[in-house]
Amino acid sequence: MTEPGWGSLRDELAADVRRVSDRLRGLSPARLAGPPAPSADRWPTYGSCAQAARTVAQDLVDAAIALEAAADREVNEGRDLPVLSDLAAGDQVAVTGHDLLAAMGRTGPDTLVWFRTSDQAPARRGVEHAAQALADLRRRL
Secondary structure (H helix, E strand, O other): OOOOOOOOOOHHHHHHHHHHHHHHHHHHHHHOOOOOOOOOOOOOOOOOOOHHHHHHHHHHHHHHHHHHHHHHHOOOOOOOOOOOOOOHHHHHHHHHHHHHHHHOOOOOOOOOEOOOEEEEEHHHHHHHHHHHHHHHHHOOO
């Protein structure tokens, strides 16, 4: 169901969180340790599919924390995700993706939030960046 104000962005993000986490969970250890396909866009190269997933999971959690901090009127102090086993990559994407989806329910897309880069911008900008990174990963797996 589309959250008011977020349009289809929430639905698209939820679908990609499910697709990417399922795909990562189905990859063999060797495939997780191997590099993803090259990006057709400007996204960086990664040494492994697991590394790409960790980077995207960090993007998801960065956006979630920014939205939650704005909703709670707190300072965004950020949080680095732990580096877990390659086999946990799908779970990290799923958990951080669901955290972002929950945070979107607490903050509107036009709410000004502080992102980790000490940059204040509308919440939509951080969510769109995370969604684009996730979509790129989906295409590369």
